[in-house]
Amino acid sequence: MLVDKIWANSADSHTLEPHQLWKDRLPAELAERAPWTVRDEGRETVYVDGQVMRRDPISFSDAIRPPGAEDVTIRLKDLDEQGVWGEVVFPSRGFWIHNMTDPVLARECARVWNEWCAADFASASPRLIPTAILSVLDTGDAVAGLEYAASLGFQTVYMPATPPPDRPYNSEVWEPLWAAAEEAGMPLCFHIGTGMMAQIVAHGPGGAVINYCETLYPGMRTVTHLVASGALDRHPGLKVFVAEAGAAWVPALADRMEEGYRQHDMFVRPKLSRSPREIIHSQVYASFQHDPTALQAVAAMGYANVMWGSDYPHLEGTFPETQKVLHELFDAADPAVRERVTYGAFAELFSVPDRV
Numbered sequence: 001m002l003v004d005k006i007w008a009n010s011a012d013s014h015t016l017e018p019h020q021l022w023k024d025r026l027p028a029e030l031a032e033r034a035p036w037t038v039r040d041e042g043r044e045t046v047y048v049d050g051q052v053m054r055r056d057p058i059s060f061s062d063a064i065r066p067p068g069a070e071d072v073t074i075r076l077k078d079l080d081e082q083g084v085w086g087e088v089v090f091p092s093r094g095f096w097i098h099n100m101t102d103p104v105l106a107r108e109c110a111r112v113w114n115e116w117c118a119a120d121f122a123s124a125s126p127r128l129i130p131t132a133i134l135s136v137l138d139t140g141d142a143v144a145g146l147e148y149a150a151s152l153g154f155q156t157v158y159m160p161a162t163p164p165p166d167r168p169y170n171s172e173v174w175e176p177l178w179a180a181a182e183e184a185g186m187p188l189c190f191h192i193g194t195g196m197m198a199q200i201v202a203h204g205p206g207g208a209v210i211n212y213c214e215t216l217y218p219g220m221r222t223v224t225h226l227v228a229s230g231a232l233d234r235h236p237g238l239k240v241f242v243a244e245a246g247a248a249w250v251p252a253l254a255d256r257m258e259e260g261y262r263q264h265d266m267f268v269r270p271k272l273s274r275s276p277r278e279i280i281h282s283q284v285y286a287s288f289q290h291d292p293t294a295l296q297a298v299a300a301m302g303y304a305n306v307m308w309g310s311d312y313p314h315l316e317g318t319f320p321e322t323q324k325v326l327h328e329l330f331d332a333a334d335p336a337v338r339e340r341v342t343y344g345a346f347a348e349l350f351s352v353p354d355r356v
């Protein structure tokens with residue numbers, strides 16, 4: 001029996017940048033510290049700013065790089081075949097910029113990535129909504145980078161889920177960026193597994209699943225810092241999005257923040273003009289790939305800012321079985337929930353042409 005194709009917009013995917021990108025476009029002093037990978041003895045080692053960041057089995061590195069990761073023409077064919085119309089596209093190697101400690105290196109690597117992405121990737125189709133990379137080591141660089149990204153045509157920017165240790169997201173140092181993002185109408189997208197966090201915190205028994213779950217917590221921390229500090233309260237037009245962390249934790253966190261804000265009132269500052277739950281439900285968005293609980297967050301917990309994401313082409317995503325996953329998620333779902341999660345929430349942050 002021919003099963004109807006479910007089409008969806010995806011809030012989370014990745015492009016694989018040319019390996020030589022920074023070496024081709026930066027002076028040697030910076031290029032030699034830009035993200036670089038070396039393959040030997042069955043392993044791929046990632047070097048950033050002179051440090052070893054990861055040593056993966058080549059089988060893992062290859063598994064997250066099907067041809068469409070790097071070739072945008074193949075990517076668009078994959079999207080049509082999988083049933084994905086528009087998609088937000090995060091970096092791959094560009095994620096390593098947020099493990100740098102040199103502001104000049106980070107700023108210049110972000111600029112090169114944004115210029116390449118605007119000219120050689122986003123230009124391929126209005127269905128692709130890449131997230132520009134901001135340097136987070138200096139507020140002035142971040143604000144200038146956001147304004148430059150807007151001038152290059154980006155709809156949004158990406159920031160690491162874990163900020164530099166001396167610049168937590170509740171700090172006043174970020175205020176000019178929150179104001180600039182609200183002014184520019186640019187949502188801030190925080191992708192899990194990025195920033196100064198260690199991706200591998202557990203070894204031995206259970207390590208892989210422990211590490212997989214550990215990547216959730218910085219995204220939660222980002223939301224609590226932005227809400228409790230008043231950053232989102234002061235900028236009601238600013239929308240933030242935590243990608244690839246699932247969604248059911250958001251209403252539960254709203255409850256926790258509401259209780260803390262109320263029961264520990266004597267300690268709370270700043271006081272907020274709206275309750276933490278109201279702020280979260282109007283300004284915080286989240287994406288998931290497979291989670292049935294994400295639909296329950298919408299249907300049963302009143303949290304509507306849930307977007308589905310393919311996480312193409314990563315193993316954690318749905319490629320090449322996207323239609324199977326979408327049918328498992330939505331065949332028995334309320335049509336209003338399906339519409340909200342596949343299109344409605346996405347349209348509140350991003351703009352793609354209607355599917356023809």
Ligand code: MZD
Pocket residue numbers: 064092093095192193194199200202203204205206207208209211212215314316
């Ligand atoms: C962007 C982050 C995501 C993660 C980290 C992994 C599984 C492990 O032998 P042993 O006892 O020492 O055990 C070691 C163990 C096998 C337990 C350990 O190596 O857990 N390996 C894979 O690295 N898990 C948590 S998941 O960090 C969010 C999701 C998977 C892809 C991910 C690693 C990607 C991301 C994100 O920043 C990156 C990037 C360019 O693509 C991949 C890799 C790199 C990092």
Ligand code: MN
Pocket residue numbers: 012013014090191243244311314
């Ligand atoms: Mn992702």
